Amino acid sequence: MSSSNDGRIRIAVASGKGGTGKTTVSCNLAKSIDSERVTLVDCDVEEPNVHLFFKEKNGEKLAVTNTIPDIDKSLCKKCSKCSEFCQFGALISIKGDILLNKNLCHSCGGCSIVCPHDAITTKARKIGDIEIRESKNLKLVSGRLAIGSTMSPAVITSVKERSRNDKVVIFDSPPGTSCNAVESMLDADFVLLVTDCSKFGLYDIKLSVDLVRNLEKPFAILINRYGLGDYEIDEYCKQENIDVIMRIPDDIKVARAYSKGILQVDYDEGMKAEFRKAYHKIIDIVSNPIDDSLKDLVNS
Amino acid sequence: MKIAFPTEGDSMNSNLCEHFGRAPKFLILNTENDSHRLIDNTHNTKMPSGAGIKTAEMIANDGVTHVVAKNCGPKAKEVLELSSIKVVLTDAETLEQAKDAVTG
Numbered sequence A: 001m002s003s004s005n006d007g008r009i010r011i012a013v014a015s016g017k018g019g020t021g022k023t024t025v026s027c028n029l030a031k032s033i034d035s036e037r038v039t040l041v042d043c044d045v046e047e048p049n050v051h052l053f054f055k056e057k058n059g060e061k062l063a064v065t066n067t068i069p070d071i072d073k074s075l076c077k078k079c080s081k082c083s084e085f086c087q088f089g090a091l092i093s094i095k096g097d098i099l100l101n102k103n104l105c106h107s108c109g110g111c112s113i114v115c116p117h118d119a120i121t122t123k124a125r126k127i128g129d130i131e132i133r134e135s136k137n138l139k140l141v142s143g144r145l146a147i148g149s150t151m152s153p154a155v156i157t158s159v160k161e162r163s164r165n166d167k168v169v170i171f172d173s174p175p176g177t178s179c180n181a182v183e184s185m186l187d188a189d190f191v192l193l194v195t196d197c198s199k200f201g202l203y204d205i206k207l208s209v210d211l212v213r214n215l216e217k218p219f220a221i222l223i224n225r226y227g228l229g230d231y232e233i234d235e236y237c238k239q240e241n242i243d244v245i246m247r248i249p250d251d252i253k254v255a256r257a258y259s260k261g262i263l264q265v266d267y268d269e270g271m272k273a274e275f276r277k278a279y280h281k282i283i284d285i286v287s288n289p290i291d292d293s294l295k296d297l298v299n300s
Numbered sequence B: 001m002k003i004a005f006p007t008e009g010d011s012m013n014s015n016l017c018e019h020f021g022r023a024p025k026f027l028i029l030n031t032e033n034d035s036h037r038l039i040d041n042t043h044n045t046k047m048p049s050g051a052g053i054k055t056a057e058m059i060a061n062d063g064v065t066h067v068v069a070k071n072c073g074p075k076a077k078e079v080l081e082l083s084s085i086k087v088v089l090t091d092a093e094t095l096e097q098a099k100d101a102v103t104g
Helices: A022-032 A081-085 A110-114 A152-161 A179-185 A199-214 A232-240 A252-259 A269-287 A292-299 B051-060 B074-082 B095-103
Strands: A009-015 A038-042 A060-071 A091-094 A097-100 A120-134 A138-145 A168-172 A190-195 A219-226 A244-249 B002-007 B025-030 B035-040 B066-069 B086-089
Touching: A009 A022, A009 A179, A009 A199, A009 A269, A022 A038, A022 A168, A022 A190, A022 A219, A022 A269, A038 A152, A060 A097, A060 A152, A081 A091, A081 A110, A091 B051, A091 B074, A110 A120, A120 A152, A138 A152, A152 A179, A179 A199, A190 A199, A190 A269, A199 A219, A199 A232, A219 A232, A219 A269, A244 A269, B002 B095, B025 B095, B051 B074, B066 B095, B074 B086, B086 B095
Parallel strands: A009 A168, A009 A190, A038 A138, A038 A168, A190 A219, A219 A244, B002 B066, B066 B086
Antiparallel strands: A060 A120, A091 A097, A120 A138, B002 B025, B025 B035
């Protein structure tokens, strides 16, 4: 955690359980920030949906590639050194014939290095796409994993790379605690965990809290659809000394607007101000990090 | 026929292992002379992922004609079938009973 970010901030909006409202929150948050140009990065490359809420027209499209081995059969002496080396089972040797499973290749490049006959070179393989849409106040970076590919974290890394030089960045993370979610949070200064008042939500948010604590990221919780369910989440946050940065009341009007691609901040000035307040609270937490042990002292 | 059975034991009376890729050993039965031998698979069981594929590779290179198992993942199955090995799934308990699934 750095106490001075030169006004730069990277916020990951994540969750345990899916469907708690990460995308809703990240979009509303991005749109509520009037003071700066915001970069919103859709890291849910298996199911991107941020672009559905913005009218910014189609932008720059880029391919995301990784490298896979290309074996020259005329040079291959069937020694099997490459398949012995591969940690991922992507290369196997059946009676000397080398078989490649492209989807298992993690692009380490090791096979081409260990081949004693220089029979292996590398070639590019498309694993996804990036689209960058821009407007005056917003830059939207969306990533999408190619059908049939499994290399989500690699696509997420490329997507994040497009926001590297931007000042205010919000990452819309994929749900859960898998490699995809971790990759989307790695560069964040702060993680905003979105949950609801359901039992599933509570169970899963505990897993997310465990993850962000392991990653040593400052974080807070936002309770969405507040009032629908129970209040065990409030109890949990109190017990664990976790900041609840905002509670958004459950409201059918929000769902109706959402189904039309309309965000709360588009029609509710009060809610826009609330999101702006949450943003400033986050900036404050990141600029003035407080030790967890000190927090216990302050709260006792 | 040369039949490979994933197992934790060492004879035809032993139980068929639940796993393929993470089976600790394989018993290879030669039906022509009724002999059998064991091959160790522990080096593949330790792999974090891709164990099934590496195990299939080992079995395929052994000259086996059939694999009888309780389970076999799709990637491992693909490797075996590419090597013209017939994969037979069974819920038989012992290797002796599982053998019937192939020999009929």
